[in-house]
Amino acid sequence: MKTLIIDAEKCSGCRSCETYCSLKHYGVCAPSKGRIHVVKWEQEGTFVPINCMRCEEPACEIVCPKHATYRNYATNAMAVDTKSCIGCLSCVFACPFGATFVDGDTGKVLKCDLCDGDPTCVKVCPTGALTFEEVSKEAHLKLLANANRIPSLVKKAIGEE
Amino acid sequence: MYGWVGKILKIDLSSGQVTTEPTEPYIEEYIGGRGLGVRLIYENYVPGTDPFDPGNPLIFSMGPLTGTAMPGSGRVDVTAVSPMSKLRAKSNFGAYWGPEAKYAGFDHIIITGKAEKPVYIWITDGRVEIRDAADLWGKDTFETQKMIQKDLGDPEVKVVCIGPAGERLVRFACLITETGDAAGRTGMGAVMGSKNLKAIAVRGSGGVKVARPEQMLKRSLEVIQFMREHPAYQELSNWGVARSMSMMYDFSFFPVGYFEDVAWEDIINNYKGPEYVEKFQLKNTGCFCCPNRCMNFLDVPGLGRGVTSCEPWSGFTGGVWNLDMDVFWQATLLTNRLGMDCTEASASIGLLMELYHDGIITAKDTDGIPMERGNKEAILSTILKIANREGYGDLLAEGQKTAAQSFSREALEKVDQVKGLAPHAYEFRAFKASGLGQAVGHRGDPLPLRSSLLEVDWHHAPEWFQQVAKEQFGSEEAAIPSEYKGKPLAVIISEHMERVPDSLGICRWLYGLFIFNDVEMAANYFNDVTGKDWDVSRLLKTSERVRNMERMFDVRQGLRRGDDSLPKKFFEQPLSKGRYKGAVLDKEKFEQMKDEYYQLRGWDKETGIPTREKLEELGLKDVADEVLDNL
Numbered sequence: 001m002k003t004l005i006i007d008a009e010k011c012s013g014c015r016s017c018e019t020y021c022s023l024k025h026y027g028v029c030a031p032s033k034g035r036i037h038v039v040k041w042e043q044e045g046t047f048v049p050i051n052c053m054r055c056e057e058p059a060c061e062i063v064c065p066k067h068a069t070y071r072n073y074a075t076n077a078m079a080v081d082t083k084s085c086i087g088c089l090s091c092v093f094a095c096p097f098g099a100t101f102v103d104g105d106t107g108k109v110l111k112c113d114l115c116d117g118d119p120t121c122v123k124v125c126p127t128g129a130l131t132f133e134e135v136s137k138e139a140h141l142k143l144l145a146n147a148n149r150i151p152s153l154v155k156k157a158i159g160e161e
Numbered sequence: 162m163y164g165w166v167g168k169i170l171k172i173d174l175s176s177g178q179v180t181t182e183p184t185e186p187y188i189e190e191y192i193g194g195r196g197l198g199v200r201l202i203y204e205n206y207v208p209g210t211d212p213f214d215p216g217n218p219l220i221f222s223m224g225p226l227t228g229t230a231m232p233g234s235g236r237v238d239v240t241a242v243s244p245m246s247k248l249r250a251k252s253n254f255g256a257y258w259g260p261e262a263k264y265a266g267f268d269h270i271i272i273t274g275k276a277e278k279p280v281y282i283w284i285t286d287g288r289v290e291i292r293d294a295a296d297l298w299g300k301d302t303f304e305t306q307k308m309i310q311k312d313l314g315d316p317e318v319k320v321v322c323i324g325p326a327g328e329r330l331v332r333f334a335c336l337i338t339e340t341g342d343a344a345g346r347t348g349m350g351a352v353m354g355s356k357n358l359k360a361i362a363v364r365g366s367g368g369v370k371v372a373r374p375e376q377m378l379k380r381s382l383e384v385i386q387f388m389r390e391h392p393a394y395q396e397l398s399n400w401g402v403a404r405s406m407s408m409m410y411d412f413s414f415f416p417v418g419y420f421e422d423v424a425w426e427d428i429i430n431n432y433k434g435p436e437y438v439e440k441f442q443l444k445n446t447g448c449f450c451c452p453n454r455c456m457n458f459l460d461v462p463g464l465g466r467g468v469t470s471c472e473p474w475s476g477f478t479g480g481v482w483n484l485d486m487d488v489f490w491q492a493t494l495l496t497n498r499l500g501m502d503c504t505e506a507s508a509s510i511g512l513l514m515e516l517y518h519d520g521i522i523t524a525k526d527t528d529g530i531p532m533e534r535g536n537k538e539a540i541l542s543t544i545l546k547i548a549n550r551e552g553y554g555d556l557l558a559e560g561q562k563t564a565a566q567s568f569s570r571e572a573l574e575k576v577d578q579v580k581g582l583a584p585h586a587y588e589f590r591a592f593k594a595s596g597l598g599q600a601v602g603h604r605g606d607p608l609p610l611r612s613s614l615l616e617v618d619w620h621h622a623p624e625w626f627q628q629v630a631k632e633q634f635g636s637e638e639a640a641i642p643s644e645y646k647g648k649p650l651a652v653i654i655s656e657h658m659e660r661v662p663d664s665l666g667i668c669r670w671l672y673g674l675f676i677f678n679d680v681e682m683a684a685n686y687f688n689d690v691t692g693k694d695w696d697v698s699r700l701l702k703t704s705e706r707v708r709n710m711e712r713m714f715d716v717r718q719g720l721r722r723g724d725d726s727l728p729k730k731f732f733e734q735p736l737s738k739g740r741y742k743g744a745v746l747d748k749e750k751f752e753q754m755k756d757e758y759y760q761l762r763g764w765d766k767e768t769g770i771p772t773r774e775k776l777e778e779l780g781l782k783d784v785a786d787e788v789l790d791n792l
Contacts, residue, residue: 015257016450019230020381023374029229030264030368040317042257042339043303045443045458045466104366120378124230124385126398126452 001076003135004112004119006049010129013040013047017121017130021112024120032104035112036121036130049129051121052078052099052112060091060100060111069111077114085109163372164225164691165193169201170267172282172289174356175215175274179289184268190780192700193268194224195238195251196664196707202240202249203714203784205271212244212348213330213355215275221262221321221361222269224666228260228369228449231381231686232388233668235259235449237321243347243604244332244355245505245560246581248715250347251604254321255448258338259666261319264365276357281309281322285364294359299325301498302337303467309362322360323350324500326548330354331558333505337497340467341456342448345502346582347604372692380689384682385452393675394453398445401457402471403434410479413739414617416588417479418534419511420577420730423588424739428479437486453671461490469493475586476507481514482534492540499548504606508583509557510543512565512576521572528552577728580605580720589731591741592616594639594648597754598655601725603711611658611674612651616642633679642741645750649758660704706779709771712764713781717788722769725755 018034026033036051054076061069061078068084069091071077087107092100101110112119114132122132131138165188168181184193191197198220210216222238237259243250262270266287279294292312297305302324310316320338327334327350334350335343344350353359371377388394396404409415410432413423441461445454446468456468464487473493477483496503510532516522517532524531528546532539546554556564561583565572577584582605589596595613599606612634619626619640630640634654636647661680662669665687670676672683684697712720727746735745759766763775770792776785 010444012444012446012454014447014449014451014454016230016452019450020378022368023230023371023378026368027374028368028370030366031260032264032366033368043307043466045446045460123382124452126385126389126447126454 001135002117002132003054003076004051004114004122005131005133005138006051007129007131008048010127011038011047011049012127013038013042014126016124016126017049020120020124024115033110035101035110037101050097050099053097054078059094059096063090063094065090072113075114075117078111079113080109080111082108163370165268166263166266166367166369168267169269169271170284170289171271171273173274174272174276174280174291174358177291188225190703190706192225192664192703194222194227194236194664194666195253195660196703197269198222198238198240199249199707199710199714201269201271203710205273206242208717210242212242212247212352215356216273217242217352219272219349219352219356220269223259223263224664225691226686227666228263229371229690230377230450231667232384232453233448233451233671234666235451236662236666236668237262237344238663239336239344239349241349241352242718243581244351245348246605248580248604248718248720249711250349252336252344252346252349253663254336254338254342254344255668256339256342257449258319258321258363260449261365262363263369264367265363266365266367270361272356272358274356279357279359281360281362282358283313283362286366297359298328301325302500303340303498305360306339309360313362315364318362318364320360320362322500323353324498324548326499326501327351327354329548329550329558331501331547331550332560333502334500335502337500341469341493341497343497343502346504346606348502350500369690371690373689377686377689380685388452388676391676397455397675398453400435400438401445401455402474403438403457406434406474406478407432409475409617412617412620413588413591413736413741415475415479416586418482419508419515420728421515422738423736423741425479427484431484432478433484433486434474434478437490448668451668453676455670459490461487464490465494467494467497472586473503476503477540480507480586481510481540483540484535485537488537488540492544495541495544499544501544501548504586505583506544506547509547509561509564510540512561513543514539516568516572516575521575522568526553526568577730578605579727580724582606584727585609587613589727590736590746591744592642593645593746593754594651596727596731596746596751597648597758598652600727601652601755601758603715607656609674610652610655611678612639612648612655614674615640615651643744645754649754649761652758653761656708657701657704660707661700664703664707706781709776709779709781710784712771713776713784713788716770722755722767725769
């Protein structure tokens with residue numbers, strides 16, 4: 001299964017992801033309607049995109065009193081049935097990542113649907129901060145990358161470098 | 162409405178009155194951004210009003226494409242009457258403020274009047290609040306932004322502000338947003354300071370409606386892919402302009418010192434900009450929704466963090482005979498934090514260095530600091546003294562001419578300005594279209610124009626660019642630096658091209674200079690967003706209307722043909738070395754270029770004033786009646 005992976009170190013803070021998200025879903029350019037959000041410390045040069053983590057035990061789903069939040073097993077994305085959503089925002093506050101957003105016009109919840117398995121934000125991200133990859137493959141690559149660092153860290157620790 | 166959000170906001174700081182009017186009646190003729198901004202200042206400025214009088218309107222103009230998802234949609238055009246020239250000012254800044262202002266509900270913001278005490282303006286979702294800025298007064302631009310975000314309890318508020326230079330009415334003070342995006346030229350910070358206005362904070366939850374969203378998304382995916390593969394994108398997004406500096410000096414396109422000469426071997430061979438980037442660049446950043454990251458975000462331990470782009474890379478190096486990149490970075494951060502135009506600041510320092518070099522001034526004239534070429538103390542102290550209006554800095558804050566005048570008549574003779582501004586730091590002796598564009602330009606520094614950069618591109622592949630010139634600008638000679646022929650038409654076409662992105666609220670680097678070399682892509686996006694079906698020629702015709710409108714504003718301010726000139730140095734002092742050794746502007750041929758320029762424009766050759774016939778053709782009869790009939 002593929003998922004959206006964020007590498008914040010690469011983010012340039014351009015907000016294309018937010019704006020194209022709103023264009024794709026609502027035909028309007030409005031970052032406030034984006035289902036991804038970039039938190040910016042512009043004077044530090046630090047930018048962190050925040051998006052649904054598609055948790056194995058999703059707090060948003062557990063707390064929803066109307067069962068409006070559910071998993072779309074075709075994409076593994078968490079979906080929101082806006083007809084059932086009553087706008088109580090329980091999921092917004094339950095999310096440990098702050099990755100559930102609210103549509104200011106309707107008062108209802110905005111959740112990343114991974115564009116049905118072909119995320120627009122990934123296509124427009126200029127720096128590769130957002131990628132859409134196989135979870136197991138990426139996890140393995142991450143493992144190898146970390147393992148690679150160990151010999152040199154050991155040498156450093158024993159003062160050979 | 163699609164594209165435009167529909168409202169022009171008017172704030173009178175004297176009375177506190179806030180009003181709005183619809184954008185729609187103007188858009189067919191002026192579009193938005195720079196184009197509509199010039200109409201607004203024409204209507205809102207009463208002739209004879211001093212630039213520092215409360216009546217001088219300060220106007221922020223977003224365009225119909227500002228804040229849309231297309232690459233490079235973060236631009237804002239700023240105008241007022243300039244305290245440097247008393248002509249129409251024009252500045253333009255990027256980053257993230259413009260889109261936010263549109264999301265808050267406004268296409269244009271007109272600020273008039275003067276607050277009794279320091280204030281800042283807070284605009285959010287259609288509401289306007291004038292807030293106390295007593296604590297902010299005296300703070301630099303970085304601190305100011307953070308304090309306002311804290312005051313409003315929202316770190317995502319976008320702020321454009323002035324620094325101490327603007328508060329003290331340094332005539333070339335600028336506006337700053339984030340760490341280095343500036344409305345740099347023509348003294349907009351001083352106008353803002355004269356209104357006791359420290360900053361404008363914006364935040365909006367609205368959006369920009371798109372008429373053809375699917376088409377726009379499809380186009381963008383193609384454009385982004387195209388850009389990624391473009392060599393200019395690859396270079397700018399990794400290095401900014403740092404790696405092109407040595408080449409520009411080698412081409413003799415960038416002047417060294419105060420337009421003293423070119424081809425300084427030390428800078429051609431030992432320019433350390435790229436090494437500095439490799440060592441200290443945290444990442445490259447860009448404006449709103451722009452994949453092209455042309456700003457270098459540098460983090461130099463002990464000196465500070467922030468972004469820089471284009472001009473400081475040459476202004477604070479070759480412009481002041483400096484090779485020490487730490488000094489370049491300190492000067493850049495200082496001007497950004499204090500809020501002053503780096504171009505005019507480096508030129509002012511350059512002037513002092515030349516006066517000192519020629520023995521016209523001594524250290525006594527500059528508070529004991531010897532203005533030796535490249536002297537670190539000379540560079541950094543001068544910047545601080547200008548912002549603090551201390552000693553000789555107080556004179557420079559009033560402008561290069563005022564400072565020179567106080568030294569001697571000989572010093573005044575040395576000042577190189579065009580229409581009250583330091584000209585763009587290009588070498589006009591060897592590059593004739595660049596020279597013409599500069600001389601006739603709307604503010605004394607209209608560059609970079611495509612016709613100017615074409616003369617640089619030409620060195621890479623002469624025959625190829627001569628063909629490009631023939632197709633786009635009417636003659637092969639238009640691309641050849643040393644040729645006078647074909648330049649007037651090339652400058653006119655370029656002037657119309659640059660006004661398209663400026664009026665749409667998008668980046669002219671992308672849509673007209675580096676990525677797309679014409680305005681077709683900008684036109685495509687304009688139609689996707691607004692739902693109109695304008696062709697390129699209609700957009701260019703609008704640009705011609707805007708150009709004539711700008712000219713008529715300045716004619717009303719007293720501008721005539723004689724003001725369309727360059728410092729005499731460029732006609733009298735040939736280049737002593739480099740690949741254009743011996744090059745100098747021929748006065749007669751230069752004036753002939755101007756003749757041709759005015760004729761092609763439909764302007765009177767003797768006075769440089771647009772003719773009634775041309776103005777009426779462009780639908781500017783009201784302007785002709787008011788201005789021409791009152792000359």
